[in-house]
Amino acid sequence: MAEKRPFDVLNNALNNNVLIRLKGGMELRGTMASYDVHMNLVLENTDHLENGELKRKLGTVLLRGDSIVFISPA
Amino acid sequence: MAEKRPFDVLNNALNNNVLIRLKGGMELRGTMASYDVHMNLVLENTDHLENGELKRKLGTVLLRGDSIVFISPA
C-alpha cells in the first residue's frame, strides 16, 4: 500500500493529475511537477475550473502553498 | 476511557470517519488516513458536503491544517 502521510500524498502525486482547491474557492486541475516544504507547487497543463467546467487554460502555474485549501490526486 | 487531549482526538480518529469544517464554510467527510504536527490531514473516500448532502466525491484529499476550523469524529 502506498504511504499516506501528508507529504507522501504530495510525493505520490508527482507527474500525476491533481485537483487543487484554493482559498476564495478557485479550483485548478493539472499535472504536479514539483513541490517544496511550504507546499508551493508547480502544475503543468493547468486548467482553471468553474463549477467543474473548464474556464481557461493556464499552462505552467507556480502556486503558493499558503493559498491552498486541499490537493486531491485524480 | 479514550484520551481526549487535542492530538489524542486526531490519533483516535485514524482509520475512522470524520467531518471536517473548513474556513469559508466548506465541509468534507472522509476516512482519516494520517495527520502531521501542522494538522495537515489526509482523508480517503472523501465526500464534499453542502448543507449535509453529498455535492461530489473527491477520493483522497490532502488538507492544509491552517484551513481547518474543526474536526469531528463520526
Added chain:
Amino acid sequence: MAEKRPFDVLNNALNNNVLIRLKGGMELRGTMASYDVHMNLVLENTDHLENGELKRKLGTVLLRGDSIVFISPA
C-alpha cells in the same frame, strides 16, 4: 475566588459547559474536555447553534485555537 488569568479560565472550564464563538460567526456549545497551549480545544456533546437555537448535534469536536474568537463558560 477562582483565578481569572486567561488560561485559568480554560482550566476552570474543564468538564464544564462552554459557549464558543468562531471567526466567521459560527457558535458551538459543548463540554470542554481538554485544551493545549495553542488553545486548540476538545468539546464533547457539542451543539452547533444558530441565533442561539440548536442547528445540529456534532458530538466530539476538535477546534483549532486560531479559529476561536471567544470562550464563555456557562
Added chain:
Amino acid sequence: MAEKRPFDVLNNALNNNVLIRLKGGMELRGTMASYDVHMNLVLENTDHLENGELKRKLGTVLLRGDSIVFISPA
C-alpha cells in the same frame, strides 16, 4: 498622571469597565479581570452589544488577543 503606554492602558483597566471592538465588527462591554502578553483578555459581566444596545449577556468571556481591534476603557 497615569502611564499611557499600550500595556499600561491594559493594566489600568483591570477591574474596570471596557468596550472591546473585535475583527468582524462585534463589540463587547465588560469588566476586565486579566490579560496576558498576547492580549488575551478575561472579561466578566460581559454584554454583547449591537449598535450600542445590549444584544445578550455573556457572563465571563475569554477573548483571544488576535481577534481584538481595540480596547477602550469606559
Added chain:
Amino acid sequence: MAEKRPFDVLNNALNNNVLIRLKGGMELRGTMASYDVHMNLVLENTDHLENGELKRKLGTVLLRGDSIVFISPA
C-alpha cells in the same frame, strides 16, 4: 527637517492629532499618547468617524498594531 523614517513619523506624532485607518475600513481620529514596537497605539479623545463625520466619541483607545492600515498625522 523632521526625520521621516516610519517610526520617526510615529515619534513625531506623539501628543499630536492623527487619523487612523483600520482593516475593514473603520477610521478613528485622536491624540497619539504612545506606541510600541508592534505599532500598538494609545489614542486619547478618540472620535470614531464615518465618511469623515463623527459617529461616536470613544475617549482613550488602545489599538492593536495588526489592525492598522495607515496612520496620518493631522
Added chain:
Amino acid sequence: MAEKRPFDVLNNALNNNVLIRLKGGMELRGTMASYDVHMNLVLENTDHLENGELKRKLGTVLLRGDSIVFISPA
C-alpha cells in the same frame, strides 16, 4: 540600467511619486519619503484615490507593509 531587485525598486522610488494598492482595494498616490525592512512606508502629499480620481488629500501617511499589495513608481 537601474537595479531592479525588489528593494532596489523601493530605493529608487525615494523622493518620487508612487501608486500604492492596499489589501481591500484602496489606492493611494504620494511621494515616497522612506521605507523599512517590513515595507512600512512613509508617503507625503498623499492622495486617496477612487477609480483613479482624487477622493481626499491625506498629507503624510505611514503605511503598514502588511497592508500593501503592490507599489508602482510613477
Added chain:
Amino acid sequence: MAEKRPFDVLNNALNNNVLIRLKGGMELRGTMASYDVHMNLVLENTDHLENGELKRKLGTVLLRGDSIVFISPA
C-alpha cells in the same frame, strides 16, 4: 528539460512574460524583472487585467509575495 522546482519556475521566468493572480482576484500581466526569497516580484510593462481584458497600464510594479496566489509564465 528545464528544471521545474518552484523557485526554478521563478528563475526561468526572468525577463519573460508572466500572468499573476492576487488574493482578492486581481490579475496582472508583465515582464518579470526580479524576485526574492519572499516571492516579492518586480514586473515591468505591467497590465492590470479584468476578465482577461486590459483595464489599465501600470508600468513597473513591486508586488508583495504574500499577496500572490499563483504565477503563470506565458
